[in-house]
Amino acid sequence: MVTARAWRLAGSGDINVMSLDRLPEEQPGPLDVRVRVHAAGLNRADILQRMGMYPAPAGAPTDIPGLEYAGVVEAVGERVSYRQVGDRVMGLVGGGAYAEQVIVNERETIAIPAGLSDTDAAATTEAFLTAYRALFVEGGLEAGDWCLIRAATSGIGIAAMQLSRYFGCHSIGTGRNRERLEAVAGYGLDALAVDGEDALSDLVAQHAGDGVAVVLDLIGGGGAVTENLVSLRPEGVQVLVGLMAGPKDQINLAPVLFRRLTLRAMTMRSLPLERRIELARLFEQRLSAAFASGALHPVVDTILPFEQAREAHQLMESGRHTGKIVLQMGD
């Protein structure tokens, strides 16, 4: 009997609420596949979930963190036609990816682009699909447009600057630390501003004329909201995908009204199956070839053995990483 280990949360709190457990054997439903997980990517949401601040959405395991996996199909349901045993796949789940197996609908899996390792694949889906959806679907960014990426040193930020360049757009990135910002700029930034040091408004005026078309905002409050809004050109869109600086802020609605702006939030985690499937297809149609050619590539900061999920959480909480942290399952 195949068995699988998983990290379970016993209550909420620091890393000691996590412990390595065994999953009961589970068979895929008629349209599902069981994926033997070879690597799982970490996300900030995992930390929030562990701390009890971001419960799993309906339908996801409540006590196993993990939003993205990469591995190989090891069993298929009786009506599965799109995948077969042995296919290398990656994808998003509402929870449960800190485990050696996940059960998912065949159509929400993404074929791992040729040339991507399992650990690269586990570092790809959340960052690139979030950034793609924020910039191009919710934000409506088009070739030739400028976008503002805040913060650019995050996994999503690095994905966003790559996508921006790949699709013929231009980006300004912000961050708290000049050295780290300069270290990631080569992935696709056209200009950068250090928070509290460089005048963002000057930089926007210099490069983007009457403003950027889209702000990809992982920061949220703490003084950034109005600064972001006034960076937008008329009819520009700020897409909120995180609250790294907290949820509270002052807002000045005058530029919002007179420039006819949109502030929109999106999350990936609480998407229903049909939306996850749409995004999986979008990835294969728009992005897979660019990963296969090397034009797009995930940036992995650290790979740790699956057994070191607690240490991985500590590293993420330290904020010292640039790019993704990945857990790798052994053979």
Add this chain to the structure above:
Amino acid sequence: MVTARAWRLAGSGDINVMSLDRLPEEQPGPLDVRVRVHAAGLNRADILQRMGMYPAPAGAPTDIPGLEYAGVVEAVGERVSYRQVGDRVMGLVGGGAYAEQVIVNERETIAIPAGLSDTDAAATTEAFLTAYRALFVEGGLEAGDWCLIRAATSGIGIAAMQLSRYFGCHSIGTGRNRERLEAVAGYGLDALAVDGEDALSDLVAQHAGDGVAVVLDLIGGGGAVTENLVSLRPEGVQVLVGLMAGPKDQINLAPVLFRRLTLRAMTMRSLPLERRIELARLFEQRLSAAFASGALHPVVDTILPFEQAREAHQLMESGRHTGKIVLQMGD
């Protein structure tokens, strides 16, 4: 020679910057019509423009206020094919409607629905197109949905509650004064909340379950922003069309992110020609029949002679009106 009078602004300030002047004779361009204006509707933007706080958009007369007119086509350009002399038309302009004539593209005019008087027609376009666009185009309201209209006693508010009911939706209206709110509720409100007296959140929970689909917001800041946002259901949209309580506020982005909300602003005044044409066609396709049948009808508070534009501004500034104030030109 036909001549036309117009109210001109000499600088900015109180009502004494307005004076009645004569327009130089103007011939329509090839695709334009000249409309003999019989009535012009007042809007809050007129007051702001007079005070120097809301300059006319490019292409509009800079010193003649007035955003909506009703009248009759009295001259047509050489390539005009859609309108003819004698057609009764109404419409929106970026400025210049406080005048006995306006020159507009033939396709941005709207045929006055049968049965509407000139003064009714002049009170219709801005309120109903703003409310229609906010609720159904920008907000995506659909039959069966709930919306929140804030403030409901405004001209746009009264239009919105009529549209909401006509298209099979439900509305909650807010306002500062219970008596005035109850006086307009019959136009289409399903529930009402007096600001600072009734608990809006209870009302929303009671009627709209997990929240309203759309907030139509004319209020803006002053404490309303977060209250509006938390009234929205997941993926709901707040459409900002005014700043009656000023632009500044606190915002809590947590509900924005976790409910995946959108805050979007729109104005009617700065639309380019092609968008004004689109809206004119939308009016004729979706709304004209309902005005002709009496299912929709503008609410006119006061009709004043054209010569009393200053008194009309004083009335609007007093805030004592419910519904539209209209200037009527003599024969």
